[in-house]
Amino acid sequence: MEKDYDLGELQLDSLLATKSKIDKRFVLTGLEILKHKNKDEKFKQVLQNLDNETLEFLCNKPVLSSAATKLERCKSFNYEADNPALQLQLIKMYINDQISRSGNMDAIITTYKLTKEEVVYGKDNMSTDAENRKQLKEIFAKYGFPTRKMVGEDAMQGIFFIIQHADADKEWQQAQLPKVENAVKKGDMDGQRYAYLYDRIKINSGEKQLYGTQFAKVDPVNKVAELALTEDLENLDKRRMGMGMMPIETYKVIMLKSVSK
Known part of the structure; x- marks a missing residue:
């Protein structure tokens, strides 16, 4: 297990060394590892060098539960979604997407004060994907492509995964690529989301990928x-x-x- 933590810290170090914009979830995982390893000074140093967008994502996470109260920058962030009902619908879809693939969504379930019993479809991933895709198409028809301000960071992550797992509807999946690209440009999604979807579409089409995600x-x-x-x-x-x-x-x-x- 400690080797896994060492590897995770190495991953964080390699990303920080690039000086490029890093996926916020990698930073979160890296901070969780540093906290586990009691590397308090390094933890603080990473926090000090984060941009506002990444820090906003982190401030309401458990890993910063104590540190966040001491960071003035954390106090300025508003975490309420403009459309909480839509946010919750997307969160439930996200939970099902991951649980149908044996993912652990306990933290998300707790954050949104849900229970597995009231959320989980109890279907295999193909059936779950079909149900999620149906709902997402309806959401897009009604609201357009949601924004982070509208539904929050976690729900946007859910949207990405539902699109990424839409291999049974490749034409629709491909049509979402420009929308994901636009969401990345507006700061509503991380650049990695575009890279993963781009590669998946290319591989599904029998072409070469560009970013090495598949x-x-x-x-x-x-x-x-x-x-x-x-x-x-x-x-x-x-x-x-x-x-x-x-x-x-x-x-x-x-x-x-x-x-x-």
Whole structure:
């Protein structure tokens, strides 16, 4: 387990060293690891160097439960969504998307004062995806593509995953790519979301991916993590860096670790 924490800290260090915009969730995981390892000074140093957007995402997370009260910058953030009813609907969809894939959503369920019994569809991931996709299409028809201000950070994450997992409706999935790109440009989603969706669409179409997010084979026993067909491998890390993503070799190690659990 400690090796996993060491690897996670290495991941955080590699991302911070890029000086590019980093996915907020990687920062969150990194801070959780630093807290677990009692690296208080490094924890504080990372916090001090964060941009406002990332700090806003972190200030209401449990990892900052004590530190947030001491940070003046945290006091200025408003976490209330403009449309709380829509936010809650999307959160429930997000929870189902992840639970149908054996994801742990206890923190989200607790944050939004929900219970699994009142939320979970109890369906396999294909049926869950179909139900979520149906609801999301209705939401888009009624509201357009939601914004972070409208529904909050977690709900936007849910929207991304539902689109990312819409392989059964590839035409619709592909039509969402410009919307995700626009959401990234407006700061409503992280750049990584665009990279993951772009690659998935390309691989689904039999073309080469650009950012190295999709794998043809992950074999932890033989320690093989083989990328799906990828454009211009020589400059892959440069493209990943531009999206705030870790170097590909570090990502391969993370993938092997996650699959072996």
